[in-house]
Amino acid sequence: MSDAKRHHPNYLAIWAWLFVLTLVELGVAFLTIFSKETLILILIGLAIWKALLVALYYMHLRFENNRVRIMAIAPLPLAVIMVIAVITEYVW
Amino acid sequence: MTHAHANVMLPPAEAEAGSGVYNEKLGMWVFLASEVMFFTALIGSYIILRFGNPSHWAAPGEILNVPVTAVNTFLLICSSVTMVKAFAAAQDGDQKWLKNWLLATTLIGATFVGVQVYEYLQLAHHGFLPGGYVEGSELAEAAAAGEAFKGGPPLPASVALYGATFFTMTGFHGFHVTMGVICMSFVTFKAFRGAYSVTDHRGVEVIGLYWHFVDLVWIILFTIVYLI
Numbered sequence: 001m002s003d004a005k006r007h008h009p010n011y012l013a014i015w016a017w018l019f020v021l022t023l024v025e026l027g028v029a030f031l032t033i034f035s036k037e038t039l040i041l042i043l044i045g046l047a048i049w050k051a052l053l054v055a056l057y058y059m060h061l062r063f064e065n066n067r068v069r070i071m072a073i074a075p076l077p078l079a080v081i082m083v084i085a086v087i088t089e090y091v092w
Numbered sequence: 093m094t095h096a097h098a099n100v101m102l103p104p105a106e107a108e109a110g111s112g113v114y115n116e117k118l119g120m121w122v123f124l125a126s127e128v129m130f131f132t133a134l135i136g137s138y139i140i141l142r143f144g145n146p147s148h149w150a151a152p153g154e155i156l157n158v159p160v161t162a163v164n165t166f167l168l169i170c171s172s173v174t175m176v177k178a179f180a181a182a183q184d185g186d187q188k189w190l191k192n193w194l195l196a197t198t199l200i201g202a203t204f205v206g207v208q209v210y211e212y213l214q215l216a217h218h219g220f221l222p223g224g225y226v227e228g229s230e231l232a233e234a235a236a237a238g239e240a241f242k243g244g245p246p247l248p249a250s251v252a253l254y255g256a257t258f259f260t261m262t263g264f265h266g267f268h269v270t271m272g273v274i275c276m277s278f279v280t281f282k283a284f285r286g287a288y289s290v291t292d293h294r295g296v297e298v299i300g301l302y303w304h305f306v307d308l309v310w311i312i313l314f315t316i317v318y319l320i
Binding site: 012046082085086 | 169
């Protein structure tokens with residue numbers, strides 16, 4: 001085990017994904033074929049996709065034990081609640 | 093009395109061996125959890141101010157230079173891959189590439205900050221500041237002539253909100269990158285002195301977690317500040 005090199009995830013493939021998704025974001029943002037609401041949903045979806053790639057592979061959450069994962073995920077419900085709370089200010 | 097005091101301090105169970113991670117990493121994750129809420133507060137304020145704003149909100153590219161920032165986004169993504177490659181090199185005990193990748197990450201990170209400073213200077217030159225546009229500036233004249241804003245000229249207060257939220261969010265992110273570059277320089281310096289081995293390269297992983305988090309925040313900010 002100590003002599004063999006560790007197996008690493010394909011970090012360059014993740015980089016390529018992030019690059020391509022950024023190009024897609026730029027393309028979508030300046031297209032005029034979507035309504036504003038659809039555009040926002042697509043762009044937020046792409047951003048979350050990219051953020052997940054970074055968190056899962058570059059920050060290794062995909063390979064971590066559950067205690068670390070729970071710690072990383074813990075603030076997210078609070079963040080979501082906060083964002084929903086302020087958006088309701090606008091919607092209603 | 094001292095005896096009674098000691099009894100109060102008795103733990104309810106034997107101390108156990110942590111969460112399976114070393115202290116520095118645990119500390120970094122706890123810090124990052126607080127950072128999530130820090131940036132969520134900024135984004136929440138942005139949502140309130142943007143949707144509560146009385147007139148046209150500058151559309152993507154109307155004030156900001158999106159191509160320059162797109163290049164900067166690309167740079168930050170590249171610095172994340174160089175960072176994770178440095179970590180992989182540390183795991184493999186590859187000292188040469190550990191140093192190379194760390195040096196590359198530091199330089200690319202510093203370039204990101206440099207481009208952001210350039211962006212701010214350009215915006216200030218055109219008359220866009222945290223308080224909105226400067227009277228008599230290029231941007232103020234274009235706004236008055238109805239050339240700068242496709243959705244109709246915004247109220248000055250609206251541009252001031254736009255300026256305040258833009259500079260606050262990108263400024264705090266830039267500050268994080270700057271701190272990252274300073275810490276990364278320190279880690280790189282230590283790597284050149286041979287401080288990291290296959291069995292102990294905690295510093296590389298911990299700075300890496302911070303660095304990827306700052307990249308992750310930029311992914312979100314780039315979308316909501318520049319593209320929406």
